[in-house]
Amino acid sequence: MNKALALVALLAAAAAAHAADWKSVPAGSKLEIVASFEKTPVPGEFKQFDARLKGFDPQKGGGSLDVVIQTASADMGVADVNREIRGKDWFDMAAHPKAEFHSSEIRREGNRWIARGTLALKGAKQPVDVPFAWTPSGDGATMEGEFTVKRGAFGIGAGEWASSDTIGADVKVRFKVRMAKGG
Amino acid sequence: MRPVSWDGLAKAFHWVMAVLIFVQIALGLMAANWHLSPTQIRLFFWHKSIGMLILALLALRLAWRLAGRAPALPADMPAWERAAAHASHALLYLLMVALPVTGWLVNSAANIPFRVFYLVPLPPIVAPDKALADDLAWVHRGLFVLLALVLVAHIGAALRHHFVKRDDVLARMLPWRMQ
Numbered sequence: 001m002n003k004a005l006a007l008v009a010l011l012a013a014a015a016a017a018h019a020a021d022w023k024s025v026p027a028g029s030k031l032e033i034v035a036s037f038e039k040t041p042v043p044g045e046f047k048q049f050d051a052r053l054k055g056f057d058p059q060k061g062g063g064s065l066d067v068v069i070q071t072a073s074a075d076m077g078v079a080d081v082n083r084e085i086r087g088k089d090w091f092d093m094a095a096h097p098k099a100e101f102h103s104s105e106i107r108r109e110g111n112r113w114i115a116r117g118t119l120a121l122k123g124a125k126q127p128v129d130v131p132f133a134w135t136p137s138g139d140g141a142t143m144e145g146e147f148t149v150k151r152g153a154f155g156i157g158a159g160e161w162a163s164s165d166t167i168g169a170d171v172k173v174r175f176k177v178r179m180a181k182g183g
Numbered sequence: 184m185r186p187v188s189w190d191g192l193a194k195a196f197h198w199v200m201a202v203l204i205f206v207q208i209a210l211g212l213m214a215a216n217w218h219l220s221p222t223q224i225r226l227f228f229w230h231k232s233i234g235m236l237i238l239a240l241l242a243l244r245l246a247w248r249l250a251g252r253a254p255a256l257p258a259d260m261p262a263w264e265r266a267a268a269h270a271s272h273a274l275l276y277l278l279m280v281a282l283p284v285t286g287w288l289v290n291s292a293a294n295i296p297f298r299v300f301y302l303v304p305l306p307p308i309v310a311p312d313k314a315l316a317d318d319l320a321w322v323h324r325g326l327f328v329l330l331a332l333v334l335v336a337h338i339g340a341a342l343r344h345h346f347v348k349r350d351d352v353l354a355r356m357l358p359w360r361m362q
Contacts, residue, residue, distance in 0.1 A: 160220050
């Protein structure tokens with residue numbers, strides 16, 4: 001009995017040792033979005049964002065992923081487009097300066113992880129699965145993955161822009177984020 | 184011996200290009216004055232696609248022209264008219280190259296991804312530079328004004344040949360023969 005308890009305690013301690021808090025490092029991190037314009041991919045990025053993993057165990061999963069993105073840091077590479085997307089029909093950045101993702105669970109799927117949660121953007125909340133690969137490197141790790149969202153679900157591109165003829169409905173989100181240990 | 188008339192290929196080049204250029208001018212003027220909207224993007228898309236088509240057709244047309252099968256001008260044309268004819272034709276060819284190329288430069292400097300007729304990705308020919316894109320857009324508009332003036336002279340001269348001088352300069356370029 002005592003032996004069994006000791007074993008459970010040991011395992012719990014081992015698990016606790018693996019679960020840790022992680023925080024994104026801006027250098028070497030990238031959060032890209034790929035929209036489409038007249039059926040041609042248009043790459044862009046959010047230059048300022050913060051990702052945190054709390055109590056994530058790279059062997060067992062668990063914990064939570066929280067990402068906060070500064071919408072005003074969006075850069076689509078074209079000056080006129082950058083000006084346009086600040087407006088009400090697009091990100092309405094003045095009213096919605098932040099987009100946030102909060103996971104409710106992180107589970108394994110094959111050799112990658114799925115953070116299932118909610119993306120809050122421009123006042124809309126939608127369930128989103130964020131798949132990521134976790135690659136330890138040095139004293140940190142790299143989170144890498146991509147998923148697709150429908151811009152219409154968040155009212156990104158309202159009014160006459162809602163039609164997906166010129167600006168496609170799907171927006172690919174691609175990220176490669178350097179994570180360092182620590183809250 | 185120079186031919187007396189333009190051959191079918193030359194006529195096809197001339198009239199297809201004429202139609203494309205007028206469509207192109209209409210699209211360009213509409214796109215430039217439309218508010219930023221999906222419609223404006225679509226207008227620019229067709230303007231850019233047709234511009235690249237004109238540039239491609241022009242390469243073939245210039246090859247034909249440089250092969251030297253153009254009919255001679257009427258023997259009784261005064262020297263200044265010959266000079267004006269050669270200068271305006273050279274200018275037209277030059278503008279048919281310069282307008283698509285400056286448009287391509289504007290699109291490159293503005294960093295706008297573009298696929299010609301949705302098919303062929305157009306590679307950029309200069310690095311993204313907003314200020315350069317704005318300057319090049321003015322060059323593009325300036326060349327358009329010049330083109331409009333040369334087209335007025337070209338069409339005016341063709342009509343003068345036909346109705347005033349009563350020679351066959353216009354008739355020999357028509358897709359059908361006129362008496």
